[in-house]
Amino acid sequence: MFNILKKSKYNFSRAGEVITNHGKFQTPVFMPPATKAAVKALSPQDLQEIGIEIILVNALHLHLRPTEELINSFGGIHNYMGWPKTILSDSGGFQGWSFSQKRYSAKLGVLSKVTDKGIEFISPYDGSKHFIDAEKAIEIQFKIGSDIIMAFDDCSPNLDNKNYVKLSLERTKKWALKSLKRFQELKKMAPENNTLIFGIVQGGSFLDLRLEALNFITSLPFDGLALGGETIGYDMPRTLEILDALRSSIPYDKPLYTMGLGASPYDIIEVIKRGVDMFDCVSPARLARHGALYNGRLVIGDNSSGSDISFESEYRKGLLKISNSCFAADKFPIDHECNCYTCQNFSRAYLHHLYLIKEPLYFRLATWHNLYFITQLLHRLRENI
């Protein structure tokens, strides 16, 4: 299921492939979120032309609407949404945190509440109440026919409150055991099924808690390992410290996934150097929709250190803001070196115009570019491992 094909002499990066129920994908890989069974603005055909090999859906969102039963009645999520390649599903643990930041109404309060037993959710669609525990989260993911299932976890916020993070970690550990148990029961009933399950390491920004979490999760027979929590990706310096601190204890033979990381080429390069194989992030697509388009290039040094791969751009954070008035008559493509459909056919001026009039075509062309840009970046990085 996970084959390492090539490894760097200079750092922890490696190129590999993961084999799933729906073919294989090359690592390191960026997985665009299709949370509600759609990558916003793009069709499955678009995604395949871009070179996407794996996407991510969300168990909680799909449970609320259209429900796992409905998806199951279509023969599973692949048939339902017309995507033939690999699908990884998130368990809904993240929404235990993210929904707690959103209020439904003054009377019903916030959309989620975490307890030791599981997570209580209020549907943002109709205010109805739902409860999800580890068993339920795994059942939903199995029912929709996910290729890679994520354990149910309690996503820790990026806070200094160590007591809380410790408590939260205990939940994640307990839920990891329950997730795995339910997964094994369900898999026993479908012997030819090659569905994989990944465990999630929490521990917030605390290195000792992270190490404890890692040791616990790696003691269990998960197929892959994920680092989760608000800190990962959001606080990049701390994310890198965590990866460095865990490095010697991370098993080499399992894919490593940093959840929610991938907003910037700079971030991606740094975590790949530290051995990360998989990541997902809403940012490339959301930034595109909000007018921020990737521009820049990899700079690959030719000395022997191997660590001098970097990214450079004339724009801050490698993001060109297409709304900026300086692009109103700009005849160039978003990025001169990009071979994507958008850059091959459309000018910055036209995209600027489409953005200002909120034309749906803008969302497609912009999202296409950003996902292609990240995917190409990974191709280049893989070649240079």
Add this chain to the structure above:
RNA sequence: GUGGCUAUGGUGUAGUGGCAGCACGAGAGUCUGUGGAACUCUUAGCGAGGGUUCGAAUCCCUCUAGCCACC
């Protein structure tokens, strides 16, 4: 030609003698296991000239421009 009405940021407007506000627009920014959302910051105005007054977008006069009616 005569009479009347009107004139406030780019646009639309509030302000009847006492700190010129609001909305949209424009300019820029935030966004990380989805928020096509939301928010933050910035910008920019009393048609022109004169008078009254401690003080004028506001009252008076002239001019200019627009609209309406009449000849």
